[in-house]
Amino acid sequence: MNFSSIEEADLEQSGFSYTLSLISGKYKMAILYCLMEYKVVRYNEIKRYLKTISHKTLSTVLKQLEADGLVHREEYPQIPPKVEYSLTERGKSLIPILDSMCLWGEKNR
Structure with a gap:
């Protein structure tokens, strides 16, 4: 989104805002990171x-x-119940972003 002035800009309509809405919160990125690392x-x-x-x-x-x-x-019909979680293709598309955050954290720790 290119705007000539900040008055024209609407952060809520940006890709940045949408991405944040999906991954913001105390645990969402940690869960995504866990699934990225352990599949x-x-x-x-x-x-x-x-x-x-x-x-x-x-x-x-x-x-x-x-x-x-x-x-x-993925829920398996057995006793006791077994449920597994993994990243979808859409979730996997966040891996480069999570990787970049990890690299930044390692460099700036």
Whole structure:
């Protein structure tokens, strides 16, 4: 979006704002990073990986990521129930962004 002045600009209509709406929040990027690193992960593994997240929050965030098309949920009909999460193709398209953030963090830590 090119605007000649800031008065014409609308941040909420930008690609930046849309991307932030998908990945903002305390845990979304951490979950995406976990799935990027470990490919297919079970619910309890994500819970242990994040340590401080509550079950309710983890469930809510995973549902949001799934609704946004970034995460795939695979449920296996067995006892006890088994659920695995992985990145969708759309979620995988965020990998270069997450990688860049990791590199920036390593350089500027």
